[in-house]
Amino acid sequence: MAKAALAAIACAVLATPVFAQKRPQPQPQSQSPAIPGNPDDAFVALREAARKNDVARTDAISATLVDYPISSYVEYFRIKPQMFDASGLARIDAPDDQVRAFLQRYKGEAIADRMRNDWLLVLGKKRDWANFDAEYPQFVLKDDTQVECYALLSRALKGQNVAADARAALSDPRYYGEGCVDLIGYLAQSRQIEPSDVAFQARQALEQNYVTLAGRIAAAAPDARGDSNTLATVVKMARSDPSQAAAYLSANAGSLSRDEQGAGWGVVGQYAAKKLAPEAAGYYRRQMDLGGNQWLSDETQEWRVRAALRQGDWKQVRQAVELMRPELRAKDPAWTYWYGRALKADNRGAEAEKQFQSIAGQFNFYGQLASEELGNRIVLPARTQVSDAEVNAMRTRPGFLRAQKFYDLSLRFEGNREWNWELRGMTDRQLLAAADYARRIELLDRAVNTADRTQAEHDFSLRFLMPYRDIMQRATDDVGLDMAWAYGLVRQESRFIMNARSSAGAHGLMQVMPATAKWVARKIGMTDFSPAMMSDPSINIQLGTNYMSMVLTDLDSSWTLASAAYNAGPGRPKNWRSSLPRQVEGAIFAETIPFSETRTYVKNVLSNATYYAALMSGRPQSLKDRLGVVSPSQITTTSLP
Template identity: 85%
Template sequence: MPKGVYLRRAGRFAWLAFAGALLATPVYAQKRTATPQKAVQQQPAALTIPSDPDDAFVALREAARKNDADRAAAISATLVDYPIPSYVEYFRIKSQMFDSSGQPLIDTPDAEISAFLQRYQGEAIADRMRNDWLLVLGKKRDWANFDVQYPQFVLKDDTQVECYALLSRALKGQNVAADARAMLVDPRYYGDGCVDLISYMAQSQQIQRGDVAFQARQALEQNYTTLAGKIAAALPDARVDGDSLATVVKMARNDPSQAAAYMGTISGNLSRDEQGAAWGVIGQFAAKKLMPEAAGYYRRQMDLGGNQWLSDESQEWRVRAALRQGDWKQVRQSIESMRPELRAKDPAWTYWYARALKADGRGSDAQQQFQSIAGQFNFYGQLASEELGNRITIPTRTTVSDAEAMAMRSRAGFTRAKKFYDLNLRFEGNREWNWELRGMNDRDLLAAAEYARKIELLDRTVNTSDRTKAEHDFTQRFPMPYRDIMQRATDDVGLDMAWAYGLIRQESRFIMNARSSAGAHGLMQVMPATAKYVARKIGMTDFSPSMMGDPNINIMLGTNYMSMVLTDLDSSWTLASAGYNAGPGRPKAWRTSLSRPVEGAIFAETIPFTETRNYVKNVLSNATYYAALMSGRPQSLKDRLGMVAPSAVTTTSLP
């Protein structure tokens, strides 16, 4: 630890107490020591190395993932001529930087790391190594090296590294509170670096008690109780706005009505801001449960103020609760009260704000808002365009030559990516592919997308073509592989082929061997139990799960299931898309809380599950473009969304 830097202002900010607390924390960087367990790992049986180089490389990657330094070293020694030497070296070194639980080690091979970064300067793997090293340097408090390396970190997509960067600045006497507040909005990504930053800012009085309590409460809202405790420890009495608000959060997660009743007994002990924050939390969890009382809880919050102590999620659900109730005034007020960066991040809030202005008779102001997003090729861009009187059409196609596409073959990043895809290592493949796309103009992006199509990487075709700004090729963005099979399958069950393709684009991005963590398989990501159910229903007596790798079988079973779900859910594409993702029983249950028919867009925006909410919007947006491509005629997303009516029926026979 560079002691002189760390203790420079010791008298003023009680450094010794803070440093002592950090050193006592079990997540502090540990010295690697020999253990009996380590000796067991070094036995010959544990170091069996696959004879095939590709298999050995995959085994090396797994050893690095587990931070098994001995096994990584042994395997890498056999891969001296492997075609991707940078990754062989990276996996070997990375396994020496962290222990088996993922915590940084003090005695990392800094000289080797530095040499690696120089050797592979400019490549994706160098940025990945620099990301890892910055985590180690931050945890070690080696700010001299950290401050040299951080400006060279290109992607800057690691929240914990950003926290260490702010901590380094703060230790030099800079006030970083505003930057920290703007960054610390999602506890999922905090890690130890962000806890250390919050603790230091509290110790040095750059932030106040309310800031710390808010950060701890955000963690509690997402059920990260251990993280919340670590953050709260920065407070003098290690409590989150007193135990009362912590109790409100925990209670609201299970029973918002009970939490609301509890507020009646403790509100006299809370400040006005604290009361507002509590009602915001209660409103959030009530809204997620689709309780009609949610909008009322949020109205109490807005009457009290304290908006600065609402998490982003609470602010978003405040809008959704008002949408469900049809309260356009509260929709407008909720969006106007949003954190500006949050409001600007998602076109949803621009669209719903415009709708609220329109409902208030402010048509000219609404049109300006619609126009600001109508050019975007996404769900809310499409809806905004329709509000301006347009139908959904396909932009003029820009084509590239075969020569332009095949010229991409010589790019080193794409060569490495293809090797990784051949090994089914999609994480590394995508990282190399996306790194190579940096700085490309539209025509280069279209050429890269076409190259991906030629080598049958349709997910890369879609994702690459999606990046263009002014020149477009929607045959790349919305490909239609296996069209003969799809045409036959959808005709057999009377299904809209545009919807089926829209669903596949969202489910698997046309990766035939795609598998989800839950076991869903293939193009249409059909779960094994669902596949068996559908096969039995259509009289397929010889079905076995291994058949799901066949596109004929995958598409046949997937489209049959889509048809079953659509029939079960009143032929609503909105409900059926939600049912395909979350199970048909859930959208049925979500309908029961409606007090009146609502637009499909409102139903989609207020789906409680984030994954399903985004899924429905993307599937129906995709389907609208597919329909325009197939028919050559303008389309309407609003018509496709339709209306969703209340229903008392919650049962279903479908899996």
């Protein structure tokens, strides 16, 4: 494209009206709640007002917290609502001078990086590239996709070709925001990306049911030819009825290009695989015959492997992994493991062994399985112990002190941010000292998460804590339950946060739902049960372990099925099991669970349990033995909640 044309496009984008509005004049509103007299309560109220971007209330509350111990957050919560409107969109009249002063005052702190993240969104929105380019290199975490999109847009406007970087960044529409839509539009207008790229991005959004976002992406490049209406219909149809979508796609294939047909069969395959339909692998075979792999979303590519696994088609497993986007394949050890298994099934043992060796040192589900494929049992690494002096050195770390204040206020989001920020750049010994410090002050989830970060020196007694051991021993002995499995589940459920509550109302160490707790209490004859009792660790563990035992009995003593049932309810794993084409190993069943949360949950629980068993017994263990095999069965009714 001629330089003059590119310059014209750049000017057009720079001049494009942004959608943020000037701050509106205050409107008459109902009277705000009174400001709490207790400073801690007022601080929590300030945080909530800032979350809603309520400028008037944050100004009023912050004025009462002049001497509050965490002054940086008082100031942040006052300024932040001036940067975003009530719907969360960036304003173009943000108080830049106040932001600059804040960043200078709290330089190097976690909250300064959070403020810089916010300001970059504002600067990108109003196309202030001079300030954006100056601030972006100082953004430490760089964990905001929309900010990354603005950074790429800034580079593109300077004449750089960023198409490859943009394709790598734009992989999950959940995190796009305005910045990524703007980036897609400009790259399409400047011919850095093709119309097919725009169509793919819109289709990715549509696959995840972000219909409005899909429309905005398409509208951002009106001159680019998007997917045909036929393919859009296939995507929408496949969400509810893959077989109907397949029939429609076959009947209308003549109106689609070869690439569009391949994309269509990939989407149909994805949704069929999520419904555990045996036809899914066949749909994917049609997709592979047509090619066009670059137009498949990450989720479609992942489910292509899972569909082949469920059918036991190792050749297709190998091909599906080989066709994966390289960054996606490298991100998860699952694909290295299953690729190794596929090579092994093809009698390519030496190549398979290399795959297993590349991940066998990882302390996770697939690292453990890879180690077993190499003929090893699961053992604990040598323990590194740190001194009291090393632990005590953590007591004065400012980030940890701020974190403790937040935890005292039950503000775990801010507490975790401050704690994790303080961990940056620590050596393994320092991480272990921080983990032991967290254990001593009873921040057990921080102890586990911090110990999990070490690379060469380890202490698995910190990674796999066993608080309330006497209570847990009695409870598991009473019902004949494997204590390693129980601890593996608690570690995944609550990270030993006694007052943990889920959005669904699950409570305590074992995250038992209120209705389930009441049902179990009645079953075991606890006539005086009340929901408030779930705050007592002994009651929480007693009811949780009883429920685990009931679920395990109901599901043929399969730890794999019972772990899935604890997370998703007992009816779902029975349904998933009933559709199996044959007996499968537990690892295949776990990997092909349709719910991403439950899939991750089962793998983590059983991986945890294997390490707990090694800690408790002092003997090598087998994750494969714990996973067992899962056989097809008829769905049976259950009285379990």
